[in-house]
Amino acid sequence: MTGSNVVLEVKDLVTHFPTRTGVVKAVDGVSFKIERGKTLCVVGESGSGKSVTARSILQIVDTPGRIVSGSMMLHRPNGTSVDLAKLDPRGRDIRAVRGAEIAMIFQEPMSSLSPVHTVGDQIMEVLRLHLKMSKADARARTIELLKQVEIPNPDRAIDRYTFEFSGGMRQRVMIAMSLACNPSLLIADEPTTALDVTTQAEILDLIKRLQQRHGMGVMFITHDMGVVAEIADDVLVMYHGKVMEEGPVDRIFHAPQDDYTKMLIGSVLKLERKADIRLKRAPIDEKAPPVVEIKNLVMHFGSGANLVKAVDDVSLIVRPGETLGIVGESGSGKTTMGRCLMRVYQPTGGQMSYRRADGSVVDLVAADKQKLRECRREIRMIFQDPVGSLNPRMTVAQIIGEPLLVNEIAKGQELDDRVADLMRQVGLEPAWRERYPHAFSGGQRQRIGIARAIALNPRLIVADEATSALDVSLRSQMLDLMMNLQDKLGLSYVFISHDIGVIRYMCDRIAVMYRGKVVETGETEQVCDAPNHAYTKALLSAIPRPDPRARRMGQRHRYVA
Amino acid sequence: MTDVTFAAVDKSRLAVASQWQLMWWAFRRHRLAMVGLWVVGFFYLIALIPGFFSSNDPSAQNARAAYHPPQRLHIIDEAADGSWKFNLHIRPYVLRRDPTTLAAIYVEDPNRKVDIQFFTRGYEWSFFGLFKSNLHLIGTGDARQPLFLLGADRLGRCVWSRIMQGTQISLSVGLVGVFLSLLLGVVLGGISGYFGGKIDFSIQRVIEFVLSLPTIPIWLAMAAALPQDWPATLNYFMITLILSLTGWAQLARVVRGRFLSLRTEEFVTAARLDGASEGRIIFRHMLPSFMSHIIASITLAIPAMILAETSLSFLGLGLQPPTISWGVLLREAQNIRSIATAPWLFAPGVAVVVAVIALNFLGDGLRDAADPYNK
Numbered sequence: 001m002t003g004s005n006v007v008l009e010v011k012d013l014v015t016h017f018p019t020r021t022g023v024v025k026a027v028d029g030v031s032f033k034i035e036r037g038k039t040l041c042v043v044g045e046s047g048s049g050k051s052v053t054a055r056s057i058l059q060i061v062d063t064p065g066r067i068v069s070g071s072m073m074l075h076r077p078n079g080t081s082v083d084l085a086k087l088d089p090r091g092r093d094i095r096a097v098r099g100a101e102i103a104m105i106f107q108e109p110m111s112s113l114s115p116v117h118t119v120g121d122q123i124m125e126v127l128r129l130h131l132k133m134s135k136a137d138a139r140a141r142t143i144e145l146l147k148q149v150e151i152p153n154p155d156r157a158i159d160r161y162t163f164e165f166s167g168g169m170r171q172r173v174m175i176a177m178s179l180a181c182n183p184s185l186l187i188a189d190e191p192t193t194a195l196d197v198t199t200q201a202e203i204l205d206l207i208k209r210l211q212q213r214h215g216m217g218v219m220f221i222t223h224d225m226g227v228v229a230e231i232a233d234d235v236l237v238m239y240h241g242k243v244m245e246e247g248p249v250d251r252i253f254h255a256p257q258d259d260y261t262k263m264l265i266g267s268v269l270k271l272e273r274k275a276d277i278r279l280k281r282a283p284i285d286e287k288a289p290p291v292v293e294i295k296n297l298v299m300h301f302g303s304g305a306n307l308v309k310a311v312d313d314v315s316l317i318v319r320p321g322e323t324l325g326i327v328g329e330s331g332s333g334k335t336t337m338g339r340c341l342m343r344v345y346q347p348t349g350g351q352m353s354y355r356r357a358d359g360s361v362v363d364l365v366a367a368d369k370q371k372l373r374e375c376r377r378e379i380r381m382i383f384q385d386p387v388g389s390l391n392p393r394m395t396v397a398q399i400i401g402e403p404l405l406v407n408e409i410a411k412g413q414e415l416d417d418r419v420a421d422l423m424r425q426v427g428l429e430p431a432w433r434e435r436y437p438h439a440f441s442g443g444q445r446q447r448i449g450i451a452r453a454i455a456l457n458p459r460l461i462v463a464d465e466a467t468s469a470l471d472v473s474l475r476s477q478m479l480d481l482m483m484n485l486q487d488k489l490g491l492s493y494v495f496i497s498h499d500i501g502v503i504r505y506m507c508d509r510i511a512v513m514y515r516g517k518v519v520e521t522g523e524t525e526q527v528c529d530a531p532n533h534a535y536t537k538a539l540l541s542a543i544p545r546p547d548p549r550a551r552r553m554g555q556r557h558r559y560v561a
Numbered sequence: 562m563t564d565v566t567f568a569a570v571d572k573s574r575l576a577v578a579s580q581w582q583l584m585w586w587a588f589r590r591h592r593l594a595m596v597g598l599w600v601v602g603f604f605y606l607i608a609l610i611p612g613f614f615s616s617n618d619p620s621a622q623n624a625r626a627a628y629h630p631p632q633r634l635h636i637i638d639e640a641a642d643g644s645w646k647f648n649l650h651i652r653p654y655v656l657r658r659d660p661t662t663l664a665a666i667y668v669e670d671p672n673r674k675v676d677i678q679f680f681t682r683g684y685e686w687s688f689f690g691l692f693k694s695n696l697h698l699i700g701t702g703d704a705r706q707p708l709f710l711l712g713a714d715r716l717g718r719c720v721w722s723r724i725m726q727g728t729q730i731s732l733s734v735g736l737v738g739v740f741l742s743l744l745l746g747v748v749l750g751g752i753s754g755y756f757g758g759k760i761d762f763s764i765q766r767v768i769e770f771v772l773s774l775p776t777i778p779i780w781l782a783m784a785a786a787l788p789q790d791w792p793a794t795l796n797y798f799m800i801t802l803i804l805s806l807t808g809w810a811q812l813a814r815v816v817r818g819r820f821l822s823l824r825t826e827e828f829v830t831a832a833r834l835d836g837a838s839e840g841r842i843i844f845r846h847m848l849p850s851f852m853s854h855i856i857a858s859i860t861l862a863i864p865a866m867i868l869a870e871t872s873l874s875f876l877g878l879g880l881q882p883p884t885i886s887w888g889v890l891l892r893e894a895q896n897i898r899s900i901a902t903a904p905w906l907f908a909p910g911v912a913v914v915v916a917v918i919a920l921n922f923l924g925d926g927l928r929d930a931a932d933p934y935n936k
Contacts, residue, residue, distance in 0.1 A: 389830075391828040393580045393849045402835050406837045435576040
């Protein structure tokens with residue numbers, strides 16, 4: 001025994017995934033301790049083995065993975081200990097641990113809850129299995145649990161189905177279920193990644209308060225350094241299945257020892273400021289006529305009772321050489337707004353005046369096929385999903401060359417040269433031209449998408465969540481690339497994102513969207529530092545800052561519209 | 562997942578591997594499908610040159626060999642002095658009559674033997690009228706001592722040779738029928754999926770109507786309406802047409818579904834924003850994405866066609882003798898007498914089962930390998 005406060009002690013854990021050609025060492029000699037009432041955050045980028053570590057503890061690693069060696073001592077409150085690594089993954093002993101002593105919540109609450117049972121049934125099942133409660137007792141306890149996780153009207157919510165709840169509410173139900181047996185350890189695997197920032201803040205807040213009340217240990221897996229700074233007591237940094245560094249949160253953020261940790265913290269802190277490239281620029285000419293002037297844009301989906309006002313009377317301008325950020329939570333209409341601008345959707349009403357290079361003005365809402373085709377050469381788009389937006393059946397050269405080819409700008413040898421030049425501009429090796437998209441990493445794929453966007457020498461690029469699918473260390477690289485291209489090609493950007501850090505780094509002005517309306521526009525610094533609208537305040541205060549000395553989740557604003 | 566599936570392939574080759582290469586690599590890992598591919602390939606080889614694989618003229622009648630049982634193949638040849646050697650041969654059967662029932666009994670003649678020859682000469686067959694040959698894979702080389710590997714039927718025709726000949730019709734009915742279904746299915750399904758709206762609605766209702774028709778009675782009615790005196794080739798063509806008239810609906814649904822899901826893919830939106838024309842979007846960007854799925858659906862539709870032809874002909878309303886197909890051959894096995902006295906007449910049924918199973922394995926493998934990206 002190493003002191004009564006340690007709940008779980010993991011030593012030299014090794015988990016392998018044997019494949020036909022060799023062994024993938026997903027977890028490679030990881031050791032850590034979790035104390036009662038403390039939060040251990042496990043951070044790392046995708047593929048670092050942080051989720052496999054958590055799953056190894058409960059012995060629920062996906063086949064063909066298996067725990068090769070190491071020990072995982074679970075210390076019970078009554079003084080006994082058990083080594084989880086030695087238990088049979090399908091045995092009675094480990095099942096008694098799962099859910100009862102160690103509970104786990106997952107990223108996607110919808111897929112971890114059954115859609116055909118009421119939430120009450122699902123929570124009651126846990127209680128009846130582990131605690132052998134009677135039906136009436138279990139029901140009473142379930143209502144109490146739902147009350148604890150702050151679900152309104154718990155006595156009615158208990159008989160509802162999961163699809164009747166929003167994402168945040170579902171995650172609360174998951175938490176209620178995991179708390180059902182008063183576990184001594186809660187493992188949370190990216191529980192807030194699929195949620196909006198304001199919902200995330202509420203869930204983090206809830207976990208914190210429940211932890212204080214029940215005194216359980218929490219192992220929190222995340223890739224978001226802001227969340228780590230907000231909630232962690234200790235931090236474990238993982239990379240390629242190995243622990244790079246571990247220690248108290250303050251030391252990790254303010255005195256990191258390991259190079260990888262430094263890089264990780266550095267790339268997050270970089271996004272907390274204005275980009276260096278932008279600092280060197282001359283101020284945007286405010287008197288120049290705008291490239292695009294959107295007036296009273298309206299986009300409705302459906303009709304009658306199902307009418308959704310996705311974009312509701314939005315007016316914006318984009319000046320030449322400027323980056324306009326559109327920020328908002330899911331469902332705020334920011335993506336629809338961007339797609340209307342490209343006229344992927346036909347707007348229901350309003351005007352979008354686009355000023356062409358020769359000074360003539362085209363209304364994109366009313367433009368005919370020919371005009372639209374011409375304008376689309378000058379207004380291009382970068383997509384969010386670097387996988388779905390590249391045709392997997394075409395080579396990189398074909399993808400980048402497609403706009404040049406179909407617009408009859410270049411063909412044959414000239415096309416080859418242009419493509420090679422574009423690839424060099426976005427930092428890709430022209431020798432890779434014959435490769436297919438599946439041979440590239442996420443960041444490289446996004447570069448291909450950028451090359452395709454700039455192929456026609458556009459004047460305006462709409463970037464829809466262009467960096468959201470990328471790991472944080474790649475994000476600033478991609479943004480820097482986009483800004484360098486902006487300087488070189490004289491581009492304007494409409495940059496759509498839910499990530500205020502990215503917006504602050506990249507954008508000159510911000511428009512904040514909420515339920516289809518623009519609630520606030522202004523200079524980036526002004527909106528970020530001194531927001532006027534109550535929703536903007538709530539949004540900004542919900543964003544966790546990557547500084548454990550400036551925790552503010554407790555003092556955030558809430559916005560109720 | 563892609564890493565695991567293609568881990569065996571060299572990285573640099575994987576990087577430049579096209580869709581079809583990825584599909585082939587994934588398909589090769591599916592063992593049953595590979596077996597299916599070989600079997601199907603062999604069957605279609607037979608369908609191409611059935612004459613080469615038969616040992617007797619499939620239409621030649623032989624009154625002295627009615628219900629002749631399959632001959633036993635002897636491997637070891639024993640000479641009179643007791644020495645022996647490997648020599649594949651048969652002992653011809655002699656026809657005897659049961660003295661009381663007068664039933665025909667075939668008895669092996671221990672005193673005679675006929676050697677079996679490979680790549681021997683026999684009756685003359687023609688390859689679609691292009692050239693003629695009398696080369697056969699297996700036979701006795703003597704027309705008066707025929708080889709009955711699977712026995713003979715009521716009229717003394719060689720069952721083995723008739724199965725070989727029937728392969729041609731039965732398997733090509735599958736191919737031609739599916740090709741016609743494909744044409745109807747892709748065009749109607751494509752229109753339905755691409756244009757949507759009212760056109761989609763009406764085509765979908767037609768598909769539902771076609772799918773709700775009970776197929777066998779419809780086939781029977783239409784086949785019965787065909788004039789009896791039409792030549793065999795025209796009859797054959799009409800039967801495939803009848804079969805494909807009901808087969809296209811499923812395929813049209815598959816095509817429509819793929820179209821609908823692809824229309825919302827981001828790379829299609831990207832192509833539209835690139836300024837690509839509608840035709841280019843369909844043929845350059847969308848079609849390659851579901852070609853593989855269509856090929857897989859076709860492979861799975863061929864067995865259904867083969868079975869449909871077999872059932873129609875079995876019921877006497879499909880192809881008519883003297884045309885030889887597996888279904889026509891199985892008609893011989895319709896009565897109780899054949900079950901009792903000549904069970905080898907069921908052999909064409911075995912051919913149907915093997916071909917259908919092999920095609921299904923092949924189709925399953927293709928379907929699993931069809932989309933190498935969404936793993």
